[in-house]
Amino acid sequence: MEFRCRLGTDGGEILEELHTSESEADLRQHLEGQGLYILSLQRRGFSSWLKVPFRYSTRIRTREFLVFNQELATLLGAGLPLVQSLDILRDKVDGGALKALLDDVYIRVRAGSALSEAFEAQGKPVSGVYTASLLAGEKSDGLEEVLRRYVSYVRVITALKRKSVSALVYPVVLLGLSLIVVAIIVLRVVPQFEGFYQGFGRELPLVTQLIVSFSGFLRSQFWLFALGTGGLGAIGWHWTRRPGRQALLDKWLLAVPAMGAIARRFATSQLSRTLSVLLGGGIPLVDSIEVASKALGNRYYGEELLVVGQRVREGQAFARALAEREVFPSVAIKMVEVGESTGALREMLGSVADFFDEEIDTQLGRIITLIEPVLLVIMGIIIAALLVALYLPLLQLGSVLS
Numbered sequence: 484m485e486f487r488c489r490l491g492t493d494g495g496e497i498l499e500e501l502h503t504s505e506s507e508a509d510l511r512q513h514l515e516g517q518g519l520y521i522l523s524l525q526r527r528g529f530s531s532w533l534k535v536p537f538r539y540s541t542r543i544r545t546r547e548f549l550v551f552n553q554e555l556a557t558l559l560g561a562g563l564p565l566v567q568s569l570d571i572l573r574d575k576v577d578g579g580a581l582k583a584l585l586d587d588v589y590i591r592v593r594a595g596s597a598l599s600e601a602f603e604a605q606g607k608p609v610s611g612v613y614t615a616s617l618l619a620g621e622k623s624d625g626l627e628e629v630l631r632r633y634v635s636y637v638r639v640i641t642a643l644k645r646k647s648v649s650a651l652v653y654p655v656v657l658l659g660l661s662l663i664v665v666a667i668i669v670l671r672v673v674p675q676f677e678g679f680y681q682g683f684g685r686e687l688p689l690v691t692q693l694i695v696s697f698s699g700f701l702r703s704q705f706w707l708f709a710l711g712t713g714g715l716g717a718i719g720w721h722w723t724r725r726p727g728r729q730a731l732l733d734k735w736l737l738a739v740p741a742m743g744a745i746a747r748r749f750a751t752s753q754l755s756r757t758l759s760v761l762l763g764g765g766i767p768l769v770d771s772i773e774v775a776s777k778a779l780g781n782r783y784y785g786e787e788l789l790v791v792g793q794r795v796r797e798g799q800a801f802a803r804a805l806a807e808r809e810v811f812p813s814v815a816i817k818m819v820e821v822g823e824s825t826g827a828l829r830e831m832l833g834s835v836a837d838f839f840d841e842e843i844d845t846q847l848g849r850i851i852t853l854i855e856p857v858l859l860v861i862m863g864i865i866i867a868a869l870l871v872a873l874y875l876p877l878l879q880l881g882s883v884l885s
Contacts, residue, residue: 484526486510489583491520491590520590523583543580543608545641549634551581556630565626566593584608597621612636612757615774619764629764636760640753643840647749650847654854661862668869673698676873688879690872730782737783737810745846748839750781751815754788756836762829769796784810801828814838 486507490498498519504510507524514521551572558568569592573585584605591601599617602609613633620629677695680687687695701708722728737743757778761771772792779785787810794804802820805811815835822831 487525488514488521489523489587490514491586492518520586543584545637547576547581549637551576551585552630552634556627556634559627559630565598580608598626610778611774612761612778615761615766615770616764619761619766623765625764632760632763636756639756639836639840643749643752643843647745647843647847650851654851654858657855657858658862661858661866664866665862665869668866669694669698670701673873674702680876688872688875691875694869694872730786733781733783736781741846741850745843745850746781747812748843748846750779750784751812752836752839752843753779754784755815755832755839759829759832759836762832768801768828772801787811812839 484505484507485501485503488498488500488502488510490500492498502510502514504513507526510524511521554572554575555568558571559565563571566589569585569589573582573589576582576585587605588598588601591604592598596604597618599614599621602617603614616629616633617626620626623629673694677698680691680695723732733746736746739746754775757775758768758771761774762768766774769792772788772795776785776788776792779788787808791801791804791808794807795801800820800823802816802823805816805819806813818831818835818838819828822828825831
């Protein structure tokens with residue numbers, strides 16, 4: 484069997500080589516016997532045809548990464564050297580993407596690289612907020628504090644995302660169950676009524692004819708309908724992957740009633756909290772804005788923030804640059820203006836984030852309180868209309884006989 488190997492040497496050099504061995508265990512034993520550090524092994528085969536990324540085939544879990552940073556801060560606070568702390572923590576990880584990443588970081592740091600440089604070299608799995616925070620901590624000799632602040636930041640952001648998703652689970656489940664009921668009526672119940680009505684010898688009401696025709700079309704052209712729907716979905720997904728399209732979708736999301744308001748509040752909260760963390764680490768405002776623009780989930784907000792950063796770089800006040808874009812909430816702009824004038828911008832940005840977190844909770848509660856009965860009423864009307872349309876010929880026949 485042939486394996487693609489990513490290896491580290493005692494000198495800090497990273498090697499990517501092909502090796503042949505009877506098994507992965509034998510190859511590991513052979514490479515370790517040569518004094519090499521195994522960063523990753525991947526058997527060549529079908530995955531290479533799919534062009535699966537070599538270095539990190541699985542995503543690093545947020546919880547695992549937070550635990551690592553929490554433990555690293557604890558070890559550094561206890562006085563252990565950075566290299567020794569990384570060595571202890573990487574040995575605790577049981578394989579996977581995080582193990583490969585930490586092995587690589589350990590090799591680089593032991594060879595003389597800064598921790599921020601080692602993590603920045605990992606690319607996509609590591610956020611710009613994290614590497615920028617590490618750099619600030621290294622410059623200020625406060626790496627432990629920066630790590631703890633980053634852990635707290637991610638926990639708040641993650642909790643807010645989880646709360647938003649959880650609040651929308653019940654309406655989505657309710658809508659899904661309602662659509663299943665409608666599908667059962669259209670695909671299973673309507674055909675039985677259709678066979679029954681064929682013996683009437685009377686013309687069916689228009690609404691009943693439409694439902695029967697629609698049911699017949701779906702049953703006869705089901706796979707064509709499914710393939711067409713899947714094809715449109717694939718085209719839509721491919722369209723969103725093109726440069727600039729994600730930002731356009733995020734801009735449209737902000738214009739959606741109710742949900743747009745929540746998306747705007749969430750983006751503002753994330754922006755404010757990210758800037759607060761970066762400024763707290765000693766990173767200049769202009770650099771903090773650039774890093775935060777790449778960390779925002781809403782790409783439209785991120786692009787607007789880049790323009791704001793350019794204005795600030797040219798000497799404009801941060802609050803005024805935000806106001807000129809006409810995207811950010813006026814409340815946030817006023818609070819930022821106060822923070823700038825009092826020299827407490829970092830603290831005020833944290834207050835902005837807390838304010839909008841509360842706004843999100845309130846808005847979600849209102850939407851959920853409203854959307855549940857509205858969904859029930861709408862789906863009840865649809866199902867009732869289908870049933871009435873099916874039973875309408877029987878009602879007409881009963882009136883004729885009477």
